[in-house]
């Protein structure tokens with residue numbers, strides 16, 4: 001029986017070891033920062049809450065038109081019937097409108113979670129969902145730190161609804177419907193690098209207008225959606241405690257330890273089996 | 288078709304296999320037992336609910352929300368069910384790897400239990416899939432999401448079921464009287480065991496790793512980067528507690544199949560298992576405390592969730608650990624059974640705390656399973672028990688193998 005205890009700790013040690021090893025072999029930090037992803041800069045100081053983006057989005061994606069409008073203190077939720085939503089917040093600088101949709105993360109948790117690659121970070125930048133691959137497991141919803149993907153619970157052929165940055169329009173050289181229809185130029189479409197530059201420029205040129213932070217520059221490893229705000233972001237209902245490294249990083253340690261366990265385990269098991277062959281005889285005496 | 292089978296397949300006693308099978312498929316025993324009376328209506332109701340689910344969508348019978356997309360079916364059926372099925376890899380490890388032949392008599396029933404648990408509880412996953420017709424995608428390889436922990440877990444489920452089927456297959460061969468097949472299948476056991484233990488290590492911990500990316504959604508007292516290790520270690524005593532619990536019931540229900548000698552031996556087996564449970568639970572407890580101290584969450588202990596955390600850790604890990612030690616020291620199978628039940632409740636609490644109760648604990652609308660989700664879960668469990676009983680009554684699982692099988696090795 002002693003062997004049992006020892007072997008248990010061996011097991012533990014080895015699992016621990018491979019976890020530690022897995023950690024060290026972290027992937028090169030952000031290949032993605034070198035790729036020129038497309039993104040969107042949203043400036044809530046410009047947004048007037050007219051919902052043009054919501055209507056344009058609904059039309060572009062065959063979704064029902066919004067029936068209510070943003071009001072201060074009322075929280076409108078993203079759901080399976082919309083892909084973007086504008087809310088109004090009472091802040092230290094008065095009422096501020098802010099639009100919410102998929103953040104199009106540089107290294108999306110949903111993409112890493114998806115076991116069928118239905119959720120996919122395209123090389124252009126948008127994170128898209130492909131119905132012919134998805135099996136509806138909803139692991140993307142569990143994993144997304146922004147709680148974005150929505151599921152059609154009341155359909156026999158349910159889809160995942162989330163913004164895809166109008167991927168089909170972009171592929172044909174167009175721009176997202178929301179960006180095209182915003183009368184206040186609050187939504188700008190471009191490459192992430194340009195947009196970051198533009199955002200910094202705005203903060204530097206009118207520091208009184210902006211809170212000095214670009215949400216999405218580092219959050220969750222960087223996102224394709226970049227936000228400017230007049231007030232600290234928690235006042236606008238943003239999650240400000242998210243980690244700055246990407247979310248897939250969290251399970252990489254585990255995934256990297258898998259091959260080593262596959263090699264080590266059988267070898268150890270065979271070894272143990274040989275080493276304990278005599279147990280057999282001993283046990284019989286005990287009986 | 289039937290005719291060729293009819294003439295080709297003869298078993299050792301000369302009875303035609305087809306006839307034999309036809310006979311075996313007839314129900315044995317009384318129909319109106321209390322168990323049947325309770326389970327049958329629930330299974331029928333469950334079936335109706337499953338039909339509604341596929342017709343009207345998952346939302347028609349579940350309370351799942353956009354914030355909590357995985358509920359009872361994943362948190363209990365899959366995550367908890369698989370932890371309980373961990374007994375199979377632990378017992379095969381003890382018998383085939385550590386050569387502790389004392390436990391050989393419980394291998395078959397444990398493996399059978401494990402196999403059925405995987406088929407049904409992992410099968411419950413299919414009910415939860417919104418687009419199940421695409422389930423072949425990650426299997427046939429036109430869309431490999433290799434960076435996904437779920438991909439790994441799904442594949443391991445599949446492979447492990449095959450490994451377990453191989454481990455169990457000699458019993459099927461004995462039932463059908465196929466001597467040659469028995470010989471071949473028996474030789475494959477060790478390889479299947481080694482493969483199976485490796486797979487189990489990975490997917491038991493993998494079930495925990497599923498939740499690693501949900502870092503901001505799980506209550507900090509339950510989230511740590513060590514979830515995978517915790518899941519693995521706790522699956523050892525979860526599985527063994529299930530073995531103790533299930534064994535004590537099987538020995539009553541199927542007492543006609545078990546010889547007096549085996550009855551005596553079983554006491555020794557249970558007490559032996561309690562020692563392993565106690566040791567692994569101590570390690571688990573120790574790890575939990577380490578992780579807790581490391582995470583510096585002291586301030587959370589005085590919140591309601593903090594109390595709940597302490598209840599789980601002290602009442603359902605530390606206490607049953609003491610009970611296991613007591614049962615080992617005093618050679619008391621009764622105490623072992625009590626400890627096993629407390630441990631199992633603790634495992635259910637722990638898995639649900641991570642997957643359901645502590646998941647988006649801060650969300651505005653909480654998720655509670657609907658009665659229909661619970662009925663479907665019960666229906667799944669009852670169906671499994673029916674199949675289990677069917678097999679036990681026919682194949683040499685609890686009862687001794689036929690003589691020829693012993694010589695065949």
Ligand code: SF4
Pocket residue numbers: 102103104105108109110111127143144145146147148149162
């Ligand atoms: S915000 Fe969520 S859904 Fe959108 S890309 Fe990031 S992880 Fe995926």
Ligand code: SF4
Pocket residue numbers: 113114115116117118119129133134135136137138139140141160
């Ligand atoms: S629900 Fe679909 S898109 Fe989301 S992880 Fe599962 S298979 Fe991928």
